[in-house]
Amino acid sequence: MENVFTVDGVVLNRRGSYILGTLILSRFHLVFTFNSPRTASAISSTLDASQQRKEIWVCYPIIERISKARGSTWLNNNFDNSSNGYGSGSSNNIDSKPSNSSGSHSRANSPALQIAGFDNYSASHIRLQCKDFTYFSFDFRNDLICCEVFNKMSLLITKSKIENDIRQLYAYSYVPNNIEQNLQVKGWDLYDPIEEYTRLGLLRRDGHNNKLFWKLTNINENYKFCTSYPKVMIVPSSISDNVLQHAGKFRSKQRIPVVVYKHHANINGNVIARCAQPLVGLNLQNRSIQDEKLIGEIFHSQELEKAFMLKSCEEEILNDNDTGYQAQQPQKNLLVDLRPVTNAMAQHALGAGTENVENYRNKKPHKDDDHYNGDGHQQGHRNSRQVDKIFCNIDNIHVIRDSLNKLTTVLNNLDKYSPNSQVNVSNSSTATTPTTTTTPITTTTPTTTTTTTTTTASASLQQALSKTYWLHRLSIILQSVDRIIKSIHLNNTNVVIHCSDGWDRTSQVSALAQLCLDPFYRTTKGFMILIEKEWTSFGFKYRTRADHGGCIGAVMKKEQKKYIAQPNGNESPQSQQQQQPAESVSSESMTMLENRPLSELSSSAAASVTSFFQKAAKAARDLKNSAQNGLSNYPDEGTDYPNDSLINKSSISFSSTTYGGSNERSPVFHQFIDCIYQIHRQKPTYFEFNTRFLKRLLYHYYSCQYGTFLCDSEKEAQQVYRIDKSTVSVWDYFNSRPNEFKNPAYTVRERGKAEVMAETKANTNTNAKAKVKKDDDDCGGVVFFNSADMKWWSELYGRSDEEMNGLSNSLDRKFAQMDLK
Template sequence: MERTRVARVDHVILARRGEQVDGSLHLTPHHLIFSHVPPASNEDRATGTPVRPKELWFTYPIISLCTLRPAPAASRQLSSIRLRCRDFTFVCFYFTDEIKARTVFDSIKQWTCKSGRLEKLYAFSYQPPPPERELNGWDLYDPRKEWDRQGLNAPNSRWRLSEINVDYSFSPTYPALIPVPCSISDNTINYAGRYRSRARIPALTYLHPVNNCTITRSSQPLVGVRGNRSIQDEKLLAAIFSTSRSERPLGNFAQAQTNLDREASDSSTDTEPQIIEADDVNPEEIEDDMLTSAQGDSEEQKKLIYGAQQNNLIVDARPTVNAFAMQAVGLGSENMDNYKFASKAYLGIDNIHVMRDSLNKVIDALKETDVTPLGPNREQLNRSGWLKHITGILDGAGLIARQVGLTHSHVLIHCSDGWDRTSQLSALSQICLDPYFRTLEGFMVLVEKDWLSFGHMFRHRSGHLSSEKWFQVENERIGGGDNNRGGFEASGAGKAIENAFLSAKGFFGRDNTSRDSLPESDGELQNFDGEPTAKKPSPIPRSIVAEKEITKVKETSPVFHQFLDATYQLLHQYPTRFEFNERFLRRLLYHLYSCQFGTFLFNSEKERKDLNARERTRSVWDYFLARREQFTNPQYDPLVDDHQRGKERLIFPLLNETRWWSEAFGRSDAEMNGPLPSGLPVPSKDEIPKPSRTPVPAGVETAQKTGTPPVTPSKVSDAATAGIAAVTSGISQLSVLKSQPKDRRGDSREEQMEVELN
């Protein structure tokens, strides 16, 4: 292991919120520690009590930006290092010796960026204190126990736990146990998985105990410009939407299922069609069976079937135009002509790149507070759009909760890959529906289930392994750019690909600022209409790739932070309905980035198992359960009574009461939520777009209420065809452009590019 270049520097001045204090800076393998001895109080002097030093600790992964500003030549100014942390702590260290300042900067960069592997993070060497040592938070979530609690194994249950993914070979990002309808065989699931991105099929995440209606989640379908469809996917979703009917299980649909399974077992899985084009089959018979199952046989029978008036809903979290634009790269959204047993609603929630940009604008409004006592720039906060995004997420969760809890309907949620916005909406709607998830342990179970088990990319989104791009030498950056910058994003090849994708979605609106048509996850361009395109050979030897990992800055995003912020909004609006308090949410946000525990280090359940996280690291829940009294809400009222106002089972977001979570940003409520100074613009309700409250009828696709005209399927097909031509043209230039020298003029292009080819 490399040793730090300096272990301690004395006479360092810490500046924070306009105040300065002299102390010592200590650098350890996992922490940066500033210690100082405060002045003795009169009581201490009178009693002769020695003054204890105070310490400020920073874990290296929590550093989001570190800037060195050397003292100008022939100047009396001090050299400084400014830290911007992910928990919104901003500090500045002043050094009398520039050489020591550079040495400290290099040491921080070394400890932060040179780990290269998860196993070198603090969680793998952390030794818990005795209260935590007696607990095992890894045992808190048992999927079988949670599904039993929800009634999955109740008498006459229509659900079962499929073990098709027990070895994670079916879908590496999904849990080992996948709840599916009893009427659907694993063989059908296998084929249905080939129609969903990364085989993330519609899977149960919540079963309502009162009406047996469900929340299921998935990734986007592989529709493409040819309008591909999958009978197996349609059957799976129809079966899910039929599970709450008690009078008659699945009728003719069950027989159609048996026939299809028999046909599939008689043929080779290698030659069986994976994705079926609409013109290749005549699905009327099977479709009629599905509709009979999902809607009932006759008007007379409808009156006798519980839930016959259901308005089952497919929720696409993306803006409408972005969902259609994804067809240019073989993805897209469901064609409701093939899912006539449901309606669709587009929520218009922007993707990870827009959310990252929004948070950066919030940081810009706060970043000078390390050297000045001034509060945040309220005008910049207002322009960041952060509260607009939080409001949109809450509105979508409220829509889902109403569909399930009030209209007794089923809801399927997805975005693109189904692990960012999908997790936000799924978890928040369950908080609204189920009082159990508003308890301390219930909330932990919810995070384990909907975020950890269903494969949110914590390692990528949180940037745990850091990036050298977050370390800057200020005067060098001002003088001509960082020599470490450049790479593919700044090259002509990157520009060609970006322009190709922008051309592909140009039809859908020039004012569209979201970039969903660009891959959100691993940055690899794939042709989902056929076989995945081969990865570009890595210039780094495979053995080194296995040992070293880096953070892709364009994959970082405050997705889980937004979920905690939205939960705070509900807690503030319903202070007696939550067992935990605001401090619990704030500490959870801190430990998302601290890397002290193994809970949030991985992208999937499979990764945690492969690296033996349970045996080698501690669970973050140990920390909270060992200090339960610190995180308990004294106002909590556990009584649930739907006949008494204020104690109902369901809660719904109050969108007009969305506010800044001031303590999460390290500021006072007056600084963040006080009245705006005169002259600053106040956003009107019309400026905050809301998701449509009216689901789209079956077979009709409409644009959201943002002034965008409806997009007809014929126009989509023409635009997507033109888009594919543009993409193909851009890719054809790769071989020429990649051979040219890389542009080293800086990485301004990085802020516009969201595609990386490895």
């Protein structure tokens, strides 16, 4: 460990506990060392002081917010108490050990937690709020030392942000342990898209295209078609690359509809496709024949494949009532817009929006229809395909960030006091104060704590938590997932999912739906593959959403101006480019749409509508510019500086500023993990991994110890930073200690009937008959859950179940455990 700075005589404060130790700032970690409190057994033992020395390690990227204030932490907390009539701040240094009325020493009435000889008034403290919901306060003897530590800590935390280089993160210096080094299958080799799509039945067993229905397209071989999409994409075999090129112009960021999943648990083999929002324009009349053809062929290919499966497995279907019923279901198709209706409509002002579902209902005759439709008749006319559209009302990244900020405010206030203290929280934005003294600050002890007080404090906390709307928004996501999995598994429905750009809400819902539909994705290995497929390869912006290297409140350098060398030797200033919002199209597109001539409209009413949207677009642009100008001027993550030959680096001036946070930061991945916890809690026997696996996964998403979650796209990971050559995969961490994350309640689910049939269909001998297991689970391993049954994940948030979910929920859980035994 490379020590950068060491300070002795620092007081660590956590949950009402105070301890004296040494603070060490290393290159990648903050380390606090201290002597563990001596118990009776420790005093009588022969252990020396070095053996009793303990350490607390905090990696810098996990720190979300840092603040500095005058006075000790004890003084600040005690001032809050005394100002509300709870206790007195008359004594600075008290070493007495008050006890309760019965004479026994209680945890709530522990020894006074002030440090003898420590002046609480001349001290200053630094408080850390971490992304894994841990909180630390460090007291320093004077403000001079505190300021020096604060500045050095800020520099170490934000180094990668200042230099705009993820290579400054710990993942590039981390050395794997022996077990991680000796793994036979490395985490980087775990996901093979060809192998996974073959398992799903979208490719043949020899890895080649299934020419009858689906194919692998090479249109994005070098990421030139879509920089945020993977190299390997599955589309209908009847679609040419030329059609894909034109269809890409109609979807935001060129993110066209591609197939990511085929359902095996029934005979229908319905598919899930994902994409970004369409660019329907201001007048709501823009359409793309190629986009309509692509989506139509996705629906049609599933229909043809189902007919083929019915013919090749006719005998087994006749002998099975459930499969026969599924085979008779008419095909349905569903366009799922995950946004609220108002948000989708607002995107029209930016040239985007949502589909006109009527354009996707027309069904053209297909040359193979008479061969596969089963009735022997050629359909020579255009008829209607059943296509519906729903909106799921999932809020955008900014609303979710605000919701989590409210939650962390409540938890931050709770963390100032002992876990056993009764805290009265009026709302999430106000300070919390204990109804009884959490730590003794006088030699007297509160005599009684009534049941009424406890109940009132608990109710107040529940009210504050509910006002964050965190669980409510999780429930909305799971409602969408529930609708999708029931449509696919029970109603022969194909689903096309999108939000705005197709990498936030789309990744959440698509991955959760597949998790519930396919038992393989609920195994440890399968879940890792699901993350790689639906999140990493399809361009979820890990670095941007987690704001790696950013810390709110940290002091960091900002670039004021940069001068570009001109051919005549002069220098001209160039303002730093601002980053585009995640859910908007380019400013050029907005300008083009604003300047669209009104003569294209067919009526005065249409002209009025267009005029309204033009004004809305201008207002949206002005609002965007105002918001961006209000942000702290720090180097954006996506800013690419010109070549060194064009920059006179000495002409770049810097000054210090306080980092205010990225407008693109949002707990999207956290929401996904919390949704899995909710399903896991309801259906624990369906998952091979335990909830500790989920908690550690979320921690390492922020820790930057491993390279899996450092980049914003597959292209960036493989071509720009080559993280597989320079860092260790996070899956090596989990695979090196499997017993730690194994769920003892897990029950293996057998494959469904249709999965066995799919194996036969994928063989080169397409006339072979499938052998169906008669003892398969009727549900095919599909998980159905209650989207209204939401509970706080108390272990993640570092609080007790009674605190966050109430006493009744805790008792219900204990009774359930007794029934299991």
